[in-house]
Amino acid sequence: MNVKPAAWVLAALLAGTSLAARAADLLDDVKARGSLRVGMEGTYPPFNYRDEKGELAGFDVDIAKAIAAKLGVKAEFTTTEWSGILAGLQSGKYDVIVNQVAATDKRRETFDFSAPYVISYxxxxxxxxxxxxxxxxxxxxxxxxxxxxxxxxxxxxxxxxxxxxxxxxxxxxxxxxxxxxxxxxxxxxxxxxxxxxxxxxxxxxxxxxxxKPEGNAIPFRKGNPKFKQAIDKALEDLKADGSYAKISTRWFERDVSKPPAAAR
Structure with missing residues (x-):
């Protein structure tokens, strides 16, 4: 008589564990770690490159730091050649790529993307x-x-x-x-x-x-809805408080979240 209830309890515990595993989100990992791991080339000025002191600089570097700050963490950078950058994301070497990645249909089969943060052609x-x-x-x-x-x-x-x-x-x-x-x-x-x-x-x-003009966005591994929502909100907040325009104007003398005049 006691076997079936025990089996039910075990099944419930296993189900709860499974649900907890499925509920895990990249945002939780980032918050617990205290850092947003960012992949970029580091050889792609003015987006990202090494300055005369050997430190990473550029538009994407500033944007990544600003997003991390909105999440309440620090940006931690990893540089790699473009030819292997998406594979590095897929294998978990970093959480996101901030490197002018076009959100193509083919890439969306493998990754989720933030809202576009740069429009160019x-x-x-x-x-x-x-x-x-x-x-x-x-x-x-x-x-x-x-x-x-x-x-x-x-x-x-x-x-x-x-x-x-x-x-x-x-x-x-x-x-x-x-x-x-x-x-x-x-x-x-x-x-x-x-x-x-x-x-x-x-x-x-x-x-x-x-x-045609295209939107460049921030890719990350699929199955992280809370993380996507947080990244999109961070970008929205940066635009709303003027931080994005300030960063963009520093590097390009205009707001690159909007289509260039030549392409409108």
Whole structure:
């Protein structure tokens, strides 16, 4: 007579344990740890890079620190090449990536994303002395185009008929090849171009825009609804209290949470 009730008790305990496990959320881990683990390249100015003191700086660094502060924790950074950054997130090396990640449908199959925090568009980068017409997909036929391995720009380039796509670990490598003439053009974020023109000595310039404005967001592992809500609220609060605009204006002289004028 006592066996069945005992079995019920055991089943209830096991069910409770299972429910508790399912209820665990990344936000709880972050709060308990006291830090938000952030993955980024660290070689992608003005978004994230090492300054003259060897410290991480840039728009994404400032945004990540501000989000962490809203969560009541500190930002803890890990740098890695773009080619392996998403795999690192999937394996749990960090909680989020703050590195201008486009929230594509394909990536949403593996990760959840915050609301977009940057709106920009893909743009060609060409040599400063380029005189050829490279404005349309037809103009690019037969040309060598450099892109970051595993990036949405790589997918974009592969969709252009007749283009030879060359992939690189990150922007520094293909921009160097562009400057020395090993490739004809590169594709990257439109927000990168002014920085290259003003802050570096690379002989490159902005080319034609390609594609439509896109939203870059913060990816994290699926199944963490409380964490997503907290990240989205942090971004909303940063915009509401003026912190986002202050950070954005520092790096880009405008609010990059809104579509650029050229793309409206």
């Amino acid at each position: 893909p743009q060609l980068i060409v040599r400063a002395n380029e005189t050829r017409k490279l404005d349309t997909p037809a103009d690019l036929k037969g040309k060598k185009i450099g892109v970051g391995q595993g990036s949405n720009y790589a997918d974009l380039a592969k969709g252009i008929a007749g283009v030879e796509v060359r992939t690189y670990p990150g922007a520094p490598e293909y921009l160097q090849d562009l400057a020395t003439g090993r490739i004809d053009a590169a594709i990257n974020d439109s927000l990168l171009i002014p920085y290259l023109r003003e802050k570096t000595k690379l002989p490159v310039k902005a080319g034609a825009t390609i594609g």
